[in-house]
Amino acid sequence: MKIATYNVNGINGRLPVLLKWLQEASPDIVCLQELKAPQERFPLQEINAAGYQAIWNGQKSWNGVAILAKDREITEVQRSLPGDPEDIQSRYIEAIIDKMVICCLYLPNGNPYPGPKFDYKLSWIKRFKKRTNQLIAMELPAILIGDFNIIPEPVDVYKPERWENDALYRTEVRKAYKELQKKGWLDSIRKLFPEEKIYTFWDYLYKAYDRNAGMRLDHILLSPYLHSRLQSAGVDSHVRGWEKSSDHAPVWIELADEM
Known part of the structure; x- marks a missing residue:
């Protein structure tokens, strides 16, 4: 099973890019x-015509999250972070697909630091951790997936010394x-590529993509129940180079079928 995350940066404006990638990559869950x-x-x-069912929580101008599934039933659990x-920002949606809990998130950016936006980010993280602890305690097969707006380690950003006071x-x-x-x-990418420089976001300015001056913001984390099923993972970085593409690239993993 192939599971992916993609910050589309405007689904209607970049719909041709999304549909092209869906056809090329053919993920089962997005x-x-x-x-x-x-x-x-x-x-x-258009999403249905591409072969996917969907649940979503939209928001005018900003934010918005969605879960797509191909040939699989989606059972919505909740569409906001408890x-x-x-909090009316659309940043979280949770569903059950194939007996797995899929937690799709768009964690707040938090800039500028310091300030109320960073405070909101920390409070959102606190609520998020409470939900993730519940999932661990219930011993459920669960996936935390999306744009975390967190650079975990120095290897995850070009010239990390420039980012010390960034949210x-x-x-x-x-x-x-x-x-x-x-x-x-479990951080899927780092499990399979423990030391490799891997980015998922490149700014539109200063030819960041051409210079590979990026950062890793988009993550797929697996609960313990799913660790042994992780087979492969990657970033479709070439999609970032397509015309009128998002500043993020799709990130994906493949899980072995449940035994």
Whole structure:
């Protein structure tokens, strides 16, 4: 089974790129972030024509998350992160597919640091960790997947010394990521490529993609129940080079069938 995540950076404006990638890569499950479209403007007809069912939570202008599945039933669990009823930002959607809990997230950016946006990021992470701890305690096969807006290690960014006071690389958020791993969540890319320089995002400015001056923001973390099923993983970095593409590239893993 192939499972992928892709921050599309505007699903309607970049729909041709998304559909082209879906046809080329043919993932079974896809988590999308940054739809930048209200609920009623999600391109369901085109997604269905590509062979996928979908659930989504849109938001005008910003944010938005979705889960797509090919030839599989999607059972929605929740479409917001528990813990703050006043938080109206569309950054989390959770579903069950093939007996797995799929947690699609678009974690807040947090910049500028310091400030209220960074405070919101930390509070969101706190709520998120509470949910992930529940999933671990229930011993469920679960996947945390999406744009974490966290650079975990120096190897995950071009010239890390420039990012010390950026909300993507602050000590607080990197510590939170490590705490997820200590609880048993496996970083798929780092498990299979422990020391390789791998990026998932390249800015549009300064020819960052051409220079490979990127960072790794998009992650797929597996609960202990799924560790042994991880077979392969990768980043479709060539998609970032397509015309009118997102500044992120799709990230994917392949899991062995359940025994």
